[in-house]
Amino acid sequence: MDSIRSSLEHFMDNSAWKQRYAKLKQEVLAYPRVQEFLQEYPEWTNEDTKTHMMKLFEFKRERENCDACPGLADCPNMMQGYQPQLKMEKGQPLVTYHPCRLKQQADERKKQQSLIKSLYIPKEILEATFDDIEQDHASRLSASNQCLQFALQAAPGEDAKGLYLHGKFGVGKTYMMGAVANELAERSISSMMVYVPDFFREMKQALSDGSVQEKIDKVKAVDVLILDDIGAETTSAWVRDDVLGVILQYRLMEKLPTLYTSNYDYEELETHLAYSQKGGIEQMKAKRIMERIKHLTTPIFIDGKNRREM
Incomplete structure (x- = not known):
């Protein structure tokens, strides 16, 4: 000076x-x-x-x-x-x-985004908000209200109750889950969105490098887990029992909510999980998985136009 x-x-x-x-x-x-x-x-x-x-x-x-x-x-x-x-x-x-105010807002958004992890989920889904969800169908309005209520009241570690969104292709199930993840981030609750077919495919590949347990541990302990498009994967007894079953059992014991999207309702998903490429039909094992899912989720049907064709 x-x-x-x-x-x-x-x-x-x-x-x-x-x-x-x-x-x-x-x-x-x-x-x-x-x-x-x-x-x-x-x-x-x-x-x-x-x-x-x-x-x-x-x-x-x-x-x-x-x-x-x-x-x-x-x-x-x-x-x-x-x-x-x-x-x-x-x-x-x-x-x-x-x-400044803009810097604080940007830092807060960055912090929130760090709370939302994803595996194979498009960026636009991770930026979804409830304000952007079109309320053009009664079931979409009802579903978005239930999803928002969950996001505002979720208590990982105290209540394991989640949601099961099902309906035909392109009605916005995944987008709605993205909005849930962002609303949870506003409350500093971490979440992970997983596209199930790609995740299960990666788990099979992980058998060769010995990283199966590491990948399971990464997914099973997050505050809120969102399994997107369950039922679209190729089923095997190992994936169903030693991957999905292990994850769901841990989350049940730790009272951690799990959310799902699927083209199948409960009964259709149970039929899908019962079939394995090499094991034939294993109804009891599929029923055991489905009992966990049904006991810890509220089913929500979404109908409306296929937005992928618009």
């Missing part, structure tokens, strides 16, 4: 610089936010102004950028997204910086 001040005094010997400095001083002192600051300290003198002009100028320049905010992405401040504050500390003016 001494070198800056000495340089300032040196240049003030130049008449042109004196004029520029005088204009700068006038603009700084005329800035309403600087005036508000000086009015708080009536003991402030012209010598103080001269001594601390660089601090006052820094505050004015940065704060004017905020006054004419171009948005967070185009913020021209030295510290993007940070707003200056001028205060007195131990008799000296001090410019401090704190995150």
Whole structure:
């Protein structure tokens, strides 16, 4: 700061610089936010102004950028997204910086997004909100209300009750689950959305590298698990009993909610799970899985237009 001040005094010997400095001083002192600051300290003198002009100028320049905010992405401040504050500390003016409203909102969104994990789920689904859900069918209105109610009341670790959304292709089941995940993030509840066919395919591949348990552990303990499109996978006895069964048993014991989307209702999914490529029909094992699902979910049927064809 001494070198800056000495340089300032040196240049003030130049008449042109004196004029520029005088204009700068006038603009700084005329800035309403600087005036508000000086009015708080009536003991402030012209010598103080001269001594601390660089601090006052820094505050004015940065704060004017905020006054004419171009948005967070185009913020021209030295510290993007940070707003200056001028205060007195131990008799000296001090410019401090704190995150502006837009920066705080962006940080909060980033924090929320970090709470939503996904496996094979499109980005647009992870950005879904209840405000964007079209209420063009009675069943969609009812389903979105039940999903919102779940998101607002879910209590992982205390209540394992989840939802089972079923209906034909393209009616918005997955999108609605994305909205649930975002609403949960608002409450700092973590979730994971898993596209079941791809996940089960990866689990089979994991047999070769010994990472099966690691992948199961990653999925089974999340606060809220969303299994998307269950029933669309190719069934095997191992996937049903040693992957899905293990995950659901853990979540049952820990009282962690699981949500599902499917083209099948309960009975149709049980028939699907009973069939395995090599084991034939195993009705009892499928029924055991379905008892866990039915006991811990509320079935919700969604009807309406196929949005994939629109």
